[in-house]
Amino acid sequence: MPKSAPEPIQTPKAAVAGIDVGGTFTDLVALDAHGRLQLAKVPSTRANQAEGVLNSLAAGGCNPADLSLIVHGTTTTTNAVLERQLARTGLITTMGFRDILELGRRTRPQAYGMHGTFSPLIPRDLRLEVPERMDSSGHVLTPLDKAAVREAAKTLLDAGCEAIVVHFLHAYANPAHELEAIAEIQSLWPNRYITAGHQLLSENREYERGVTAAVNASVQPLLDRYVQRLAATLAQKGYPGELLVMNGNGGMVSAAHVAKEAAKTVMSGPASGVKAAAYTARRAGIANVITYDMGGTSTDVALIRDTTPSVSNEIDVEYGMPIHVPMVDVRTVGAGGGSIAKINSGGLLDIGPQSAGATPGPICYGLGGTDPTISDANMLLGRLNPSGLSTITGEAQRATVEGIFETEIASALGCTVTQAAAAVIQVANTKMAGAIRMVSLSLGTDPRDFALFAFGGAGPLHACALARELNIPRVLVPARPGLTNALGCVVADLRHDFVQTINTPLKDLQPNEISEILTAQTSRGKRLISGENLPATDIDTLYSLDMQFVGQTHLLRVPLSSPYIAQDALQALFEKAYYDRFHVTLKDIHAAVVNVNCSVIGRREPLDLSLLFDPAKRQPTLQAAQTGTRDVFFDDRWHTTPVYERDALPTSFTLTGPAVIEQLDTTVLIPPGDQSTPDEDGNLIITIGSAS
């Protein structure tokens, strides 16, 4: 996107707050009716996340009564699934198939090591079978035994189930039996927590569809109660508007509707981070971005192409736990600041996979950590300011860290403590760069064509080194790297995604088959968006087809510019997409359309991101923004390095590394040879010098 096409910027008419609940912190980004910014970071309250939400509003000085919109990203559902703290849920399924949810797809957690466990979402005694059967064309082979359905539902109710799933084989081809069963259950089930397998996705894989439905049902009551309680509390405090909740697709839905498709809120936090990145990068005129979110325990990576985050329908939230609804494709690639460094028995340095986590955390946090971590190495090299990390005085802390690096790493490698710390960073960066490359390649893209968007607490510390390693020319560090997910809540769109499986060779397609599906999906999406009590400035529609050559199993997504497209044009589009991806032309083999996809996106009023800086703190010159210098280790030697305060940086400057830029939520490291300038929104755009 050319930089010369800025969007019309309006001061928001409404006061809006985005609140993201993460594992450790609850973050707030809010703008009042005058366009003034409020930020807050408070500890998350795991038992009842609502407390942290209210605390963040209080810390940010926001009175709910003055807000017209609150958008909320929550980890309620993610935590519930990962910790198996789920509502008691029962399953009614086809006779002979109750174990599908326990058998999975016959895999194991790791390629090597015959260990591992798996715990199904619904225990075996709550999985009941009833007589019914469809074939793969949706023809009834055995009629549904409705009395058996009622009997099974009663049994599950008596067993204390709060939510229920109906999951029949081939319901994607014909949902009649599932719908009839739901009708029977509704007559006796005391609440709305009833999920049908075909309801969230119509895909021909019984395990994935079943797990998606089971996730939905078993988190539904928890999410519903949480969101309703939070909405009620906010209303009590005078909030006049509707509470909106972030979905994993980077869009949002109202609290009233969110629980119906609760499974879609899994991954909502990471998705809103990527959404914010896409928004920020688009305003900066950068269309293609790899997001790099490095936190304390892990690093998440996602791809944004042509300003649009990559979405996947095939995300596994953990081993054996696929959730097949469209979600922003965020991949966890391993190391975080807390990842532990050690020398293996071959005498080589390993980083992770063990992590010191948030508690006890790295040694330099002073919370009792005793294992050398990436964060400790950053501290030893002068990259992190020790006084910013811990309540204990920096010097004592430093001596402890040095002692541990000496015994654990330096002595084994036969080098100094500083060299050991530099080695930890170098090895960690090499491995992270490799992992980022694999994500990019697996999505069919070369990282060199992208900018690196660094966020999370530790992302901006490593981004320039990673970019150099990956031959990525530019790094973008947004205004508030540590609050990116909360910002995503503020800039999110209303969004609905639709997928329909048709699995038809091109030559067998009916003339208007694809356009009819796409236009039906579009009008359904528009209806849903106009049903939300929130103005959308504009509605965008994205069309795509998942295609493959007949006989192949991998899908290739082919974007369409309009729902109306001729068959021969489709074959050509696919061949081109295939060639771009694999550099192979296969003329004689026929293509097939597997899925027809449509996303309907209600855009909201644009937000001026330059508001993320308080003009009152801005200094006229770089010198004035400099808070001091410290010695930082780069490329085998110490450099006297200027330290700047991010909020004090002027609106225009060119800063050549080495430099350290500090802000409340992160530290930005600019190595020697790299050059940083601000853009109009105040993002740091760092140009990577040639490899050193």
Place this chain on the structure above:
Amino acid sequence: MTVDPITLTVIQAGLQQVCDEMDLSFSRAAFSPVIAEANDRSDGIYAADDGALIAQGNAGLPVFVGTMQYSTRTLVEMIAAGDVAAPEPGDIYIVNDPYLGGTHLMDVRFATPLFRDGEIFCWLSNTGHWPDTGGAVPGGFSASATAVEQEGLRLPPVKLFKQGVLDQEIFSIIKSNIRVADQRIGDVQAQAAALLVGQDRLCALLERYGDAQVAAAIQELRARAETQMRSCLDEIAPGHYRATAYVDSDGVVNTPLVIALSITRDAAGLTFDFSGSSAPCMGPMNSVRATTLSAVYLAMRHIFPEVPMNAGAFAPFTVTGIEDTFLDANYPRPVSGCAAEVSQRIAEAVFAALVPALPDRVTAAPAGTSGNFALGGHDPEKGRDYVMYQISGGGYGGNADHDGLANGCSTIGISKAPPIEIMEQAYPVLYHRYALHEGSGGAGTQRGGFGLDYEIELRRGHAKASFVMDHGRFGPQGALGGCDGGINRVTVWQDGMAYTPEHLSKEQDIPLAPGDRVHVQTPGGGGYGDPLARDPALVVEDVRLGRYNPPQARKLFGVMINAATGDDNAECTETLRAKMRATRE
């Protein structure tokens, strides 16, 4: 030249990255679902002089852990002897001969030299499992073949690509001898393209760190991996460790094949002595040398997954006594079962031998069969012939930490089973059941995982069912006092009459008519530790969930369940267990 340890680590990560990118490229572009979905392929870098493994992709199918270094070594030797044309830049050799460092015919290997300044710096090679290479039955798994010619087309090493150009003449010979040939060009391109990706990435690494430094690093990494593996072996006390494992039969002669393993742990490392194992067999359950060695390495990698994969990691291992046994078969012995079944039985013998020495690391035996059921026939509704494969998992062994996983994939694989809904779409079959194989987990303090129990009906047309499975005679072995896992059972219902294959787990071409059914129960994992030491509450829970019935709880675990409450009758359990312990002694 010495390489500092940091650069060494970085080069190690770089070599690994090259291989991982080859794996990724191969799978993403491949046509065959066996490669694209099931990842039945592997890519690696091999030494110029002897083919020794330098690095291998993490996503490769485990069975290929050791094989390609032998096929590359054989190629290098044949080139040196003048038996194969000398390489030029851009050449890619193709070979699938099992006796030249291979597995079965379906595993087709490509190899290309990487030239630097006119010299071969190393070899890049990959293996992909082709869905068919001709032979008596589609797919190549003939349960009753008695010579390799019946199993498919055997290719000696020849240049399929000459200086980067596909040799259409050789390819047309291949195409004329295999089924579903029209899609193979997609796989061939994908397999070759993966090698080119590897070449590009490896050259970038060489440019960055210098050929001499990378060469030195490769030597050093090999030494370090050996050191690391040796330090792992320090956990094993010196002495002898023995185990025996059985293959049900070779598919032709109905007697068990014996794998007799004696492991010696001494200063040299580990010696795996297989002498006393059965002689080469008539049917396809022979293994070739490369597969036997690879199976040993694979088992050790399952035990010590943290050691990087290169030739150094295998250096402490010596395999002896396989000559004149079915673990080192020569031409023309049929070998289609070597990769899928025999290799898993070899791994089972290694696990069983070492579990007393490494009780915290090694599990009781996993199901250890690929559970291959093939159905071939004509679908009158679609007017076409088909071959359907149902590959199944089984239970994993109990271990020091937890019960075994249910329905895990084979020891040598990492692939997913196909969805039932897709099978029913593609083939004229109807599943009546897809469930836990109840009672199959071997009893133990930590019990084995459960196998799978499925029943399939043929809906229309006539068809033939073939089975290449194992553990039909003996269940996967329990460890440290644990019981064996449940056996594999195959029952074919023809016109309402039950038929059990004579070889239990193997048979070729059983005729099926519409309405006939195939019922398969796959093995459970072996139990770990004394079942009488299992927490009765866990037994009660398993019974409550229908995984075992009350008589099994009593007989296997000595737990008496109160029929009225479903709880453990603690007093009776204690008495019963005491009695059972006394009877044992």
